[in-house]
Amino acid sequence: MTEIRIRKATGNWVVRSGGAILGESTNALELSEGDLAPVIYFPRDDIAMALLDRTDKTTHCPHKGDASYFSIVNKSSVTENAVWSYESPIDAVAEIKDHLAFVLGDSIKVEQL
Numbered sequence: 001m002t003e004i005r006i007r008k009a010t011g012n013w014v015v016r017s018g019g020a021i022l023g024e025s026t027n028a029l030e031l032s033e034g035d036l037a038p039v040i041y042f043p044r045d046d047i048a049m050a051l052l053d054r055t056d057k058t059t060h061c062p063h064k065g066d067a068s069y070f071s072i073v074n075k076s077s078v079t080e081n082a083v084w085s086y087e088s089p090i091d092a093v094a095e096i097k098d099h100l101a102f103v104l105g106d107s108i109k110v111e112q113l
Contacts (some may be wrong), residue, residue: 009113055080072108081103
């Protein structure tokens with residue numbers, strides 16, 4: 001089985017989309033899964049949820065559960081299915097409930113300040 005580790009991400013983290021700040025948190029979590037690059041999960045309370053629209057997309061991870069997706073909608077663009085969340089994660093990763101992770105790319109950046 002793939003080892004998953006979750007720990008508090010140290011410091012202050014920010015997520016930007018197209019230059020606009022979607023959120024900033026000192027309570028982010030870092031999830032490490034096997035050999036994959038660590039993923040930063042932001043508490044929903046620290047993200048501008050008004051800029052996110054839920055989509056119909058879902059995926060299943062045997063180690064985390066079912067993920068729901070959101071698109072980022074701002075004045076100039078829509079970035080489809082750019083955010084995911086495990087709203088009812090399996091018990092082993094329960095800490096990521098009510099957190100959001102972002103698909104990194106040209107328009108989406110997650111950085112430690």
